Amino acid sequence: MSSSLANGFESSESPEDTGAGGKDAQRNGSLNSKETIDEEDNVSDQIENLLERIYGTGRYQFLTVMFILLPCFFSVSFIQSLTYFVIPIPSDHWCRLPVNISSVQDELALLPPLNTNSSVYSQCRMYDLNYSAFEDYDALSSFINASRVNLTTTQCQHGWNFDTSVYHNTIATDWDLVCGKDYLPTLSYSLTSIGGAIGIGAGGYLADHFGRRITYFVALFIVVFFGTLTSFAPTFDAYVLATILMTTGTNTIYQVPYTIGVEILPARFRSRFSAALTFAYASGGIGVAGLAYLVRSWRPLLQIGIAPFASFFVFWFFMPHSPRWLISRGQLKNAQKQLRLMAKVNGVTPTEEWEKELEEMCKRNQTLRYITTRRTANLWNWIRIFQTFPMFRQTLLLAYLSSTVTICYVGLNYYAPALGNDPYLSFCLSAMIELPGSLMSGVIARMVGRRLTTFVFMTCFICASAFCIGVASVPLEAFLAAKLFMTGSYVSQELSLYESYPTDVRSEGVAFTNTVSYIASNLGPLIVFLRHDSPVLPFVIFGSISLVGVFALCWLPETHNKALPETVEECQKRSQEVSANNLLNCWPYKRGAKQSPEPQTSQEHSRL
Known part of the structure; x- marks a missing residue:
């Protein structure tokens, strides 16, 4: 079958252009799916065997x-x-206040609590005040401490300050992506x-x-x-x-x-x-x-x-070309070039036998690909x-x-x-x-x-x-x-x-x-x-x-x-x-089945 497929691929005419005989061949090819799959298994095994042979030292x-x-x-x-x-x-952030404050602790002392029974300050709210009306920090602090219970709060109006002990800045600190954001x-x-x-x-x-x-x-x-x-x-x-x-x-x-x-x-x-x-x-x-x-x-x-x-x-x-991809695309010359390079570095001498196999695989693989994607x-x-x-x-x-x-x-x-x-x-x-x-x-x-x-x-x-x-x-x-x-x-x-x-x-x-x-x-x-x-x-x-x-x-x-x-x-x-x-048989080997030993590997192989 491989020779007939190869001849069909080399022909410049498509199956639709070959008349009734071509149509019959196409119909027979589509019906004989088992033979096609067996052909594909052979191609897969041949490529795998070829890679094994040119692996050499690896x-x-x-x-x-x-x-x-x-x-x-x-x-x-x-x-x-x-x-x-x-x-x-950052885990810690708070409203930035429009006042000149010397330390972080002083600024945190001017913030409202998270709730009425909490000693933790709110990270997203500030007192709704005209901060410019106060002469200095002491006047502002005294006013807030004296009337804290009666003051109303609002969302942060001037951005946020952040704890920079872990992150100096992130996108969250640059664009204030906190609280509602x-x-x-x-x-x-x-x-x-x-x-x-x-x-x-x-x-x-x-x-x-x-x-x-x-x-x-x-x-x-x-x-x-x-x-x-x-x-x-x-x-x-x-x-x-x-x-x-x-x-x-x-x-x-x-x-x-x-x-x-x-x-x-x-x-x-x-x-x-x-x-x-x-x-x-x-x-x-x-x-x-x-x-x-x-x-x-x-x-x-x-x-x-x-x-x-x-x-x-x-x-x-x-970076290498994938020899499998080149073979699947029928690019014989490029596949030969890549495989020869691999064989040369691996200390393997190319032979006419695998050169012929490679040519046959390219033809057969591309023909099968043509049939299945027609x-x-x-x-x-x-x-x-x-x-x-x-x-x-x-x-x-x-x-x-x-x-x-x-x-x-x-x-x-x-x-x-x-x-x-x-x-x-x-x-x-x-x-x-x-x-x-x-x-x-x-x-x-x-x-x-x-x-x-x-x-x-x-x-x-x-x-x-x-x-x-x-x-x-x-x-x-x-x-x-x-x-x-x-x-x-x-x-x-x-x-x-x-x-x-x-x-x-x-x-x-x-x-x-x-x-x-x-x-x-x-x-x-x-x-x-x-x-x-x-x-x-x-x-x-x-x-x-x-x-x-x-x-x-x-x-x-x-x-x-x-x-x-x-x-x-x-x-x-x-x-x-x-x-x-x-469903319950995840073990890949059947009981009593004889496993084929892995190919012998050299010390060079073990590096991978």
Whole structure:
């Protein structure tokens, strides 16, 4: 069949132009779906075997991951984490009075109490007086103390003063986003989902149709340019607009390197890659905590934290093209060039045999892609992830599971600075706890599979959240345990996500899932905002939605030690194998089944 498909692809005429014979062939091809799927399985296995053969010492993949991809993940984390120190509202603020006062304590003594029986001053109200009528502070103080009970109050008329012991200034202090406007910093964070949703969708489309590398650098330019521009925003509205434009690229500069890493590595190394990138991502959060501690004004913090990443444009000369994407697009010469470079660095001598196999794979893969997308315009190619019930079910389950994990993960990050008295230390500990979480998840996912790993970590997260119920405030130990388990869930779930979609629509499928989860992730800060009513209420909500996610993941196919799917039909076949029997059977190996040993790895392999 492969030779007939190849001949059909090489023909310049479409099936519709070949007369009745062409129509009959097209009809027979559509009916013989099982043969087509078997052909696609063969292509997927051939690509996986080819990558294994040219892996050699693995030096090319090691250098690419260590010195190109991991720094990319560090930059994303660093840029995204800056927001947590740009938008906070200082814990102490009060009305600014139009009088010359020498000390803060003297000014606080002139403020009305929070209520009649309270000794705490109001943060949002001041006495309704003509302050200019008093000669000096002593006269004003004597008048207020003598008639405090009878005086009326009004909202702050001259702005606010803030405690600068923790933050020198933030957007809340610059634009007085307190009292009736205290929801605006959280809202500004949530509104970034507009740019994020647009950017994820556009980035996925561009990556699948124009290539991974060029898409990354377009997104990097957007992030660096608008991120730096954000620091010069003259108003709150301008800040929100610039932030939305910046976030159109932030998720793409994370998604594309992840896709490249998954597509250049053999199956046995992907869990290690996922754990390694989480190390880099967590390191970015730790670095931001240190920088924010030293630079406590939000404008220079953004400038110092974003502009230097313009140096990453030098990666243009070193970032690889995805050989899987090149093969799926039938770009034989570019695929040969990329694979020869990988083989040369890895110490493998190319042979005529795999050169012929590569040529055959390009022809066959593009022909299969032509057949399966014949009735679908390229612009709507992503709709194929919904074309059958098994694919529809898998896509929705991946979207829900990803949304659940992202809501909890983002919510915990948003909660971290408000935990304890030192937001810098709290955020640093929150980022550091991700290191053992990602390591544990990577090791367990490699041993027992992605699905069972996610199941275990999410169940532990639910238990840690339940521990917070009934306590007056969230203990730091419980919070760190919850963050560790959610990080482990995030690592294994994200790896499964990238391994579940086929190469020809992988970026678009991942983009759709990430768009849904990114929009849903804005519920995280809103849920955390409820801590003002009850400190433990966010953990009750996080634990509840995670409980549903535990059951959802059991209906997803296991991707452990399997070749990456190349076409939608191959994914459909794998999804059809998942039934109700999988609901309680998260263990990836059947009892009594003989497991095939992993290929022998050298010391060079173990570096990944």
